[in-house]
Structure formats: structure tokens, C-alpha cells
Amino acid sequence: MKGLILMLAVVLAVACDAPVKKSSTPVVEGSEIVLVTPPAKDGLTVNEALSLRASSREYSAEPLSLEELSGVMWAAAGVNRPDGKLTAPSALALYPVKVYAFLAEGAYLYDSAAHKLVRVAEGDLRALTARQPFAEKAALNLAYIADTKVYEGRNTSAEHVKFLCGQDAAGYAENVNIYAAGHGLKAITRGSARDADLLAALGLDPERYVFVLAQTVGK
Ligand SMILES: Cc1cc2nc3c(=O)[nH]c(=O)nc-3n(C[C@H](O)[C@H](O)[C@H](O)COP(=O)(O)O)c2cc1C
Numbered sequence: 143m144k145g146l147i148l149m150l151a152v153v154l155a156v157a158c159d160a161p162v163k164k165s166s167t168p169v170v171e172g173s174e175i176v177l178v179t180p181p182a183k184d185g186l187t188v189n190e191a192l193s194l195r196a197s198s199r200e201y202s203a204e205p206l207s208l209e210e211l212s213g214v215m216w217a218a219a220g221v222n223r224p225d226g227k228l229t230a231p232s233a234l235a236l237y238p239v240k241v242y243a244f245l246a247e248g249a250y251l252y253d254s255a256a257h258k259l260v261r262v263a264e265g266d267l268r269a270l271t272a273r274q275p276f277a278e279k280a281a282l283n284l285a286y287i288a289d290t291k292v293y294e295g296r297n298t299s300a301e302h303v304k305f306l307c308g309q310d311a312a313g314y315a316e317n318v319n320i321y322a323a324g325h326g327l328k329a330i331t332r333g334s335a336r337d338a339d340l341l342a343a344l345g346l347d348p349e350r351y352v353f354v355l356a357q358t359v360g361k
Pocket of ligand 1: 195197198330331333334
């Protein structure tokens with residue numbers, strides 16, 4: 143009987159086009175943050191999101207829900223096909239760019255295949271991802287960092303490697319901008335960070351790893 147009532151409620155909600163209450167699970171920081179799978183149908187249409195897309199430079203400290211964080215990471219570099227390729231394209235399908243998420247209590251590397259965040263540094267390191275104060279307390283800052291070793295043996299100049307990695311990162315970041323616009327979030331792509339300190343805090347060798355882009359996402 144209870145099941146029948148629930149089913150009728152769902153059918154009625156859909157028939158009346160009533161807003162379905164969304165889950166809003168708090169993010170619990172730790173050594174790993176296991177993300178949830180974004181629903182196939184969610185948010186505004188692509189055209190609506192494109193109409194709303196704009197850079198924001200004012201953020202509250204309100205955190206993202208687990209559903210929002212999961213959607214943002216999946217938009218940036220989530221697996222969207224059985225062959226393991228991602229939501230964003232990559233030159234030669236090499237995927238040298240890794241996405242680091244900076245939250246209030248730590249920095250995390252996004253594991254696309256497992257759709258989870260793995261903590262790589264503890265503490266609030268958000269200020270390292272920016273040279274603009276608005277980013278420091280925003281819910282989420284992303285740093286796009288390229289592993290140039292991926293291009294080793296391909297006879298590509300260091301300058302061109304950096305150019306291609308920047309193009310890859312711009313695709314990731316624009317996916318996030320569109321996702322944010324379509325889900326009531328604010329976002330901005332940013333070209334600057336305290337890059338030397340950022341790489342040091344993440345324990346990454348600056349001879350090999352290059353900061354290419356940053357992004358703030360929040361409310
Ligand atoms: C590659 C790139 C780097 C950017 N870097 C910054 C930045 O460091 N700081 C900033 O405030 N805005 C930055 N922006 C945002 C631009 O200033 C913004 O896109 C531009 O003013 C157009 O405004 P709109 O995005 O609202 O359409 C960057 C945008 C891109 C695409």
C-alpha cells in the first residue's frame with residue numbers, strides 16, 4: 143500500500159511538472175570522497191545553461207553538496223563512455239591534465255575512472271589556487287595541472303606541449319562553466335595561481351608538472 147502511494151505521488155509529480163525535491167548530501171572530507179553518479183536528466187537544458195553562462199567573482203562560503211561536487215567533477219573530467227574517454231576532449235587522447243579539487247580541509251586529486259576524490263594534501267590550501275581574494279573562501283577551487291611526461295618521446299616542443307595542455311584544460315573548465323550555469327552554481331575560469339607554491343604543496347616536481355589553469359565554483 144505504502145509503495146503504491148509513493149508510486150502515485152511520483153506519477154502525479156511528473157504529470158503536474160512539479161519540482162522534484164533534490165538530494166542535498168553534505169560533503170564529508172577525509173582521505174577519500176566517494177562521489178555520486180550524476181543523473182542523466184538534471185539541471186537546465188544546454189541552451190538555457192549557455193544563455194546563463196557568465197563569470198562570477200563574488201562567492202559565499204556555503205559548501206557544495208555531494209551531488210553538486212560530484213556533478214562538477216564529472217563535468218570536468220568524468221568518464222562518459224565504456225572506452226574510458228572523458229566528458230572533455232584531449233589532444234591525441236593523451237589526457238595529460240589532472241584535476242585537483244581544493245576544499246576547506248584539503249586538496250584532492252580527481253580519479254576519473256573511480257569517480258572519487260583522493261586527498262593528496264591536508265589543510266585549507268585554496269589561497270594557493272588564486273591571486274584574487276574572492277577565491278579563497280569559495281566552496282571549491284579547481285587546479286588543472288599537466289603531467290608533461292605524457293608527451294615524452296613524441297617530438298613535441300615544450301612550448302607546444304604547454305599550449306596543447308592549456309587547450310585540454312580549457313575544455314575541462316568550460317564543461318564546468320556550463321554545468322555550473324545549468325545547476326544554479328557560480329563559476330569562473332582563472333589563468334593565475336600561486337603556481338610554484340601550489341606545485342610544492344602538492345609535492346609535484348616543477349620540472350615535470352605545469353599549472354595550466356584554475357577555476358572557482360561556488361554559490
Ligand atoms: C583562459 C582564461 C583565463 C582567465 N583568467 C581570469 C583570471 O585570472 N581572473 C579573472 O577574474 N577572470 C579570468 N578569466 C575570466 C575572463 O575575464 C572572462 O571570461 C571575461 O571577462 C568575459 O566575461 P564572461 O566570462 O562573464 O563572459 C579568464 C578566462 C579565461 C577563458
